[in-house]
Amino acid sequence: MTRITVLELPGRMASSAAITHDVLATANRVSLAAGRPAPFEVRTLACTGSRTRAPASGTDLVIVPGLGVDTEEALLARIAAPDCRRATHLLANAARAGASIAASCASTFLLAEAGLLDGRRATTTWWFAPLFRRRYPEVALLTDQIVVADWPVATGGAAMAQMDLMLAVVARFAGAGLAKACAGYLLLDDRRSQAPYMAITYLAGQDAKIAKAESWVRRNVARDFTVEELADAMALSPRTFARRVTATCGLSPIRFVRRIRIETARFLLETTKLPVEEVARRVGYADGSTLRRLMRSDGQRSPAAFRR
Incomplete structure (x- = not known):
């Protein structure tokens, strides 16, 4: 069983958090219905400041739903806030302990702040791409990709790319067949590029x-x-x-x-x-x-x- 911690920050996109839990719960239900064990054990960790505890020991994967910001100014202020600085340290520590990390939308900036994307391929919200390139020149940014799974780190693009990111997570940790079944149950299309929306x-x-x-x-x-x-x-x-x-x-x-x-x-x-x-x-x-x-x-x- 894969042990997952969903790191939820204040101001997160409610839809992004809901999609995360819905896809993982669907994967568990589909697997159980087929007579197989549930593949995921899911915990939620609220990151609200200095009192936030670290992800539980033995966590295999930390998922960060998207941050709810829509301007560069708001994003820069958000990632400088105490709760996001704390989240950055938590992510770096979890990665050092061997956990995989996944994030989409503006939350990809937290991974970059933690140094987890240096020398890796990644994507982010397409309208934040110029800021991302200026701030993190060591990252190979693939703006038009919806998901870049450069494991042990995976990133997703804008907002609803969390759906695509979660299917990539299911495929990685529980198999492509289960990911395809989840997509069918949830009526999710196979989308490969942000380009049509940029x-x-x-x-x-x-x-x-x-x-x-x-x-x-x-x-x-x-x-x-x-x-x-x-x-x-x-x-x-x-x-x-x-x-x-x-x-x-x-x-x-x-x-x-x-x-x-x-x-x-x-x-x-x-x-x-x-x-x-x-x-x-x-x-x-x-x-x-x-x-x-x-x-x-x-x-x-x-x-x-x-x-x-």
Whole structure:
């Protein structure tokens, strides 16, 4: 049996905590119904300050539901608060004792503060990605991933990525078959990317030059142009432009342009009756097959799915 401690902080997202307990309870029920032992023993630990005790000895996994913050200022204030500083120490100590650690959304910052993500792959809430990169340069951040399971540490993306993270936990500690059964009982879809939900305008707006580049791409989206031409329009060298796009949006210049083209295509598919071939031409692609391939590879659905 895997012994799990759910570390719940004041101000946590109620939905994230509920999802954690619901998925683990479902895994136990499904397993018992099949005549097998329950795979998880779950404890809840409230982290409220200096009096908070450490996770029980023998804990195999500590899970941290998402923090309920939505701005950089609120997040920075939150992780500096005494209860979060205490949680950071608890996580570091639990990891040293051999426990695995999992967190999603803004709680991934606590793992990074504890040094648990240095030299590892991780993900986080997509709109906090620029702050995460600046603050934790030693972490290989994969912004568009919903879950990055780099065990013994696993991280999830924004808010409802806690569902995906919990299925990864079930698969890791109780088997892929049970994780699939839980997904079926709870009607959870197989989601692999945050990309369809990432607002490129929001990310680009954090750097004036990149915001200007985004506007330039949208004005020129129907024609073919090079990254060098785009960088020159911003009065930047291609190297400097690439560095700033990556720091701001977590994308290479080519993927930055592609994301804007696909976002524009999606809007046209959802709001007009233009044929897919015409939509492709209006966003700078020679034919509909290219648009279909790129939309799928970027974590989106097919053009036909948006049209429906």
